Amino acid sequence: MGSGPVRLSDTLRAPSSMAEHPDYSTGGRGSDSHGARAQMPYLNREDKRQQLREWSEKYGHGRPEFAVQHILDLDTEFPDIEIFGPHCISAHCGPGWVRLLRPALEAINRASGRIHQIKQKFNGLRIYWEPSEDLRRDRFDWLSGGRIGTDPYVAHKLYVEAEKAVLLAEMESFSVCELCGSRLSSRTCKECSHES
Secondary structure (H helix, E strand, C coil): CCCCCCCHHHHCCCCCCHHHCCCCCCCCCCCCCCCCCCCCCCCCHHHHHHHHHHHHHHHHCCCHHHCCHHHHHHHHHCHHHCCCCCCCCEECCCHHHHHHHHHHHHHHHHCCCEEEEEEEECCEEEEEEECCHHHHHHHHHHHHCCCCCCCHHHHCHHHHHHHHHHHHHHHHHHHECCCCCCECCCCCCHHHHHHC
8 A cells, every 4th residue: 555645445345255245246248367257345334334434443543534433423314315325435524524514414415315425635525416316317308308498406496505505515624624623724724734
C-alpha cells in the first residue's frame, strides 16, 4: 500500500480464497487466461459495516479522521436509503459533517432515494444518490419519448427538495471542519489539523 495515507478503498478485501466463498462462480460470459473468471462476492450490509469498523480499528489508532461510528449511526437512523446497500460504493466522512449530512439524508429518505456514495472530495462533502426506481423509469420514458412535457425529476417535489438539501450540505461543508464541526475557511480547523 505504500507509505502514503491509508484509504478505506485500499483495505477492502475479498475472502482469502475465492473458492471458499459461497457466491463464487467460474466461467460465465468472460474468462481470464485460465478459462475461469473470479467474480467479486457481494458484501452484504453487515459485512460492509464490519469491514468499516475493522478498517477504523486497524488504521485509526483513535484519530478523529478515522472515526466511523457516526456513519454507522446514520445507517441505523436511515435504513431505507441503504447507506451500506449493494449499490453503495463507500460511505465515509468526518464526524464534523454529520450535522450537514443528516438533513440531506432526511430529504433523500422522503424522496425514496438510495445512497451510492458519501465521501470527501476536493475538501468538500460529496453525496451521490439516485431517486426511486419509479421516478428513474418515468425519466427514462420521458427521455426516450422525445422529451415532451416537463422533466419528471423537475416535476417531482420531493426529488427537487432532496437535490437542494444535498447541494446545501455540499456547499456548507467548505466552511465547516470535517472533524469537529466548527466554522472555518479550510477543511479542518487549526486545532484538528494538529491532532491528525
